[in-house]
Amino acid sequence: MARTQASDHQLQRDEILERAAQAFASHSYPGTSMSLLAKACGTSKARLYHYYASKEAILFDLLDRYTRVLIALAEKHADLANLIAAFLAEYEHSQTRHIALLNDVKFLEEPQRELILTAQRTIVNLFAEAIQRRFPQRTDAQNRSAITMLLFGMINWTFTWLKPHQDADKMSYADFAVLVTQIFMHGMEALPERPDNLSKTAT
Template sequence: MARPKSSQHELKRDEILDVAARCFAQQGYLAASMNDVAAACGTSKARLYHYYDSKAAILFDLLDRYTQRLLAVIGQVEATAQRRSLDERAALHELVRAFLQEYETSATRHAALLHDTQFLGEAQRELVLDRQRDVVAAVTRFLRRAYPQRVTAANQTPVAMMLFGMINWTFTWLRPGGRLSYAQFAEEVVAMLEHGLGG
């Protein structure tokens, strides 16, 4: 009979995923080993195997949870917009703020999503990519509702990618506690959406 999981099991998994994401970001997924992750966690490789049977399993759990989290952020913004009766532009602006608030504490997870999805097995990769497509589709809907005269069927994908281009790569240059906070940068993105650089 299998031993029951302790109440701390999920908490420990979250800690492992945080550490693994840092290892993957610092060393690259291919170079980082289970030994590296275990050492960074302050535990043995044998203990790490109690939670994950491979580095690939860690990567999948990391990306599976993170893409679910991004979809949850969208759902929370939709619920907030409905509850507060926000107009479509205000709802989009809230989505930008919510994404950047999430990115502030998940930079290494986001880096793994952008760089390491390719290393998943085919079925796992497709699941993660499907969720990414769902995120893009949701943001595209927000954009079309917010700017119906500007965002059309012909240009909606480039416009959505332009927005993602502004926010997705913040993990490479925007640092918590730096001269520009994530919240301040969110307002810069909102201003750019509303007025461009000339407004």
């Protein structure tokens, strides 16, 4: 008869992922061993293997859960300004997970790596659709990707410098979201309308 999982099994996994994200951010993924992870979790390596078969399994679960959160946010907030604010609010509390997403996908084996890359492409496409809805006359197939990645370039690396919890003089994430939105929106509005889109509008 199969052994049933303890009622706190999911809670234990959440705690492991939280500690693992911190360890990967502090020591790098290659520099983090299962022994180090067990120590960070305050448990034995044998106990850690009860929850995860390998360090890679921990990394995949961490990235899979985090990208699912981001996809859900992007699907929920169709308005571009709300989308930017929602992502930066999430980034504020998920800095170590975001570091892993940006730096450690390459350490996954196929097909897990492709699953995370597909999730990342989904997030980018949802942003691109939000931008195109807001600026239909200024985006097309030629510039859509560049504009979308420009916006991600503004928000994706905030964990390297925006740390209001460490410095009271730092701008808050909420205020930074307003600043990004203003700069991006005004920049998009200053772009000339795309010729192809003008002809489509005329017809």
